[in-house]
Amino acid sequence: MNPDTQQPAPQLLVGRRWLLPSALAKEFDLDPDRPGRPRRTARDWVVDFGCFLLAVFLGLVTADTVAREDIPSGLAAADQLIGALACAAVWLRRRWPLGLAVALVPVCFVSNTAGGAGIVALFTLAVHRPFRYVAWVAGASVALSPLYFWLRPDPDLPFASAVVLVVVLTGAVVGWGMFVRSKRQLMVSLRDRARRAETEARLRAEQAQRLAREAIAREMHDVLAHRLTLLSVHAGALEFRPDAPRDEIQRAAGVIRESAHEALQDLREIIGVLRAGESDDSGRPQPTLAALEGLVAECREAGMKVTLDQRVPDRAAVPASVGRTAYRIVQEGLTNARKHAPGTEVTVTVTGVPGEGLTVAVRNGAPQGEVPPVPGSGQGLIGLRERATLAGGRLEHGPAADGGFGIRAWLPWG
Known part of the structure; x- marks a missing residue:
C-alpha cells in the first residue's frame, strides 16, 4: 500500500x-x-x-x-x-x-x-x-x-522572595479558578439531575395512569362479556322455543333489551380507556358497592378498627362501574391506612342518591408513634384519581388537621 x-x-x-x-x-x-x-x-x-x-x-x-x-x-x-x-x-x-x-x-x-x-x-x-x-x-x-x-x-523584595511570591500567587489564582469551574460544573450536573428526576417522576405518573386505565378496561371487558353472554342465552332461547308462552317471550325480550342497553353503556366507557394486551382469566366476579361489607369484615378480621357508615337507599340501583370505582377507592384507602397508620381507627362513609351522585370518604387518625417505612410504588393515589376522572367524578386526598389522612371522592349517579 x-x-x-x-x-x-x-x-x-x-x-x-x-x-x-x-x-x-x-x-x-x-x-x-x-x-x-x-x-x-x-x-x-x-x-x-x-x-x-x-x-x-x-x-x-x-x-x-x-x-x-x-x-x-x-x-x-x-x-x-x-x-x-x-x-x-x-x-x-x-x-x-x-x-x-x-x-x-x-x-x-x-x-x-x-x-x-x-x-x-x-x-x-x-x-x-x-x-x-x-x-x-x-x-x-x-x-x-x-x-x-x-x-x-x-x-x-529579594530575587528569591519575588520569584516565590509569583509562584504562590499563580498557584492561588489557578486553584481558585479551578474551584469556581468545579462548582459551576457541579451546579449544572445537579440541575440536569433534577430535570431528569422530574422527567422520570412524570413518566412514572403517566405509567401509573396507563396501568389504571388498563385495569379499568379489563374490568369493563369482563362485565361487558357477562352482559353479552346473557343476551346471547336469552336470544338463543327465543330461537329454539318459538312456541314458548307469551309471558316468557315478553320477559326474555325485556332481559335482552336491558342487557343490550347496559352493554352499550359499558362499551361507551371502555372506548375511553386503553385496552390492555392481556386479559384477566381469573373468572372472579368484579366487586360492586354491595361487596363493601365483606371488605370491611375482612379488614376487621385482620385486626383493623374500621367503622362503616353506608347511607345508600338502594345499593342495587348503583351502576356497576360506579360501584366498582367506589369499592376500589375504599380498598386503596384501607390499604394505605393499614400501611401508614396501623392501629388507628378508620372511618368509611358512603352516601348518595340517584341524581346527586355517590360520595365516598375514607379517613384515618394520626399514627401512634413512629411508623416503620413500608415499601410500595407510591402510585396508588394517582391511579385512584385516574379512576374517578374516567368515571366522570373527582377525587381529593391529603392530610387532616389532627395529623390523620383522608380521601374523598364524588362519583356521578343518575
Whole structure:
C-alpha cells in the first residue's frame, strides 16, 4: 500500500484531537462556524466591571514600583501605556479567554503594570477552559518570572522572595479558578439531575395512569362479556322455543333489551380507556358497592378498627362501574391506612342518591408513634384519581388537621 494514501489511526485522532489546528482554533474562538455568545446579563456586567477595576488597581500598585525602578522615563511611560491597554483588554476575557491569557504572557514580561490584567486573564482561563491549557499558560508565566526579576529586580523584595511570591500567587489564582469551574460544573450536573428526576417522576405518573386505565378496561371487558353472554342465552332461547308462552317471550325480550342497553353503556366507557394486551382469566366476579361489607369484615378480621357508615337507599340501583370505582377507592384507602397508620381507627362513609351522585370518604387518625417505612410504588393515589376522572367524578386526598389522612371522592349517579 502506498504510504502517502494511508490515513492516520483513529485512536491518534481521538487522543491528540486537542492538538489539531481546528480544535485549537475553536479553543481560541477563531472558528468562523462557532455560534455567537449570548448577551451579557446584569450580573455579567457587574462581574466584568469588578475584574476591570481589580486589574486597574493592581496596575496602579505596580506603577509605583515602576516609578522607583532605575529605568529611563520613556520605558516607564511605555510600561504604563502597555498596562493600560492590557487592563482595557480584560473586557474581552469572556470572548477569548485562551487567546487573551496567551497574549498577556509576553505582555506581562515586558510590562510590570500589566500584571493585574494577567492575573484576571489566568483566573478566567481556569474558569472557562480545561486544566491542560491553564497548566501551559501558568507554567509559561512561572518559567519566565526568574528571568523577569533578573532583568528588572524588585526594589522592595529579594530575587528569591519575588520569584516565590509569583509562584504562590499563580498557584492561588489557578486553584481558585479551578474551584469556581468545579462548582459551576457541579451546579449544572445537579440541575440536569433534577430535570431528569422530574422527567422520570412524570413518566412514572403517566405509567401509573396507563396501568389504571388498563385495569379499568379489563374490568369493563369482563362485565361487558357477562352482559353479552346473557343476551346471547336469552336470544338463543327465543330461537329454539318459538312456541314458548307469551309471558316468557315478553320477559326474555325485556332481559335482552336491558342487557343490550347496559352493554352499550359499558362499551361507551371502555372506548375511553386503553385496552390492555392481556386479559384477566381469573373468572372472579368484579366487586360492586354491595361487596363493601365483606371488605370491611375482612379488614376487621385482620385486626383493623374500621367503622362503616353506608347511607345508600338502594345499593342495587348503583351502576356497576360506579360501584366498582367506589369499592376500589375504599380498598386503596384501607390499604394505605393499614400501611401508614396501623392501629388507628378508620372511618368509611358512603352516601348518595340517584341524581346527586355517590360520595365516598375514607379517613384515618394520626399514627401512634413512629411508623416503620413500608415499601410500595407510591402510585396508588394517582391511579385512584385516574379512576374517578374516567368515571366522570373527582377525587381529593391529603392530610387532616389532627395529623390523620383522608380521601374523598364524588362519583356521578343518575
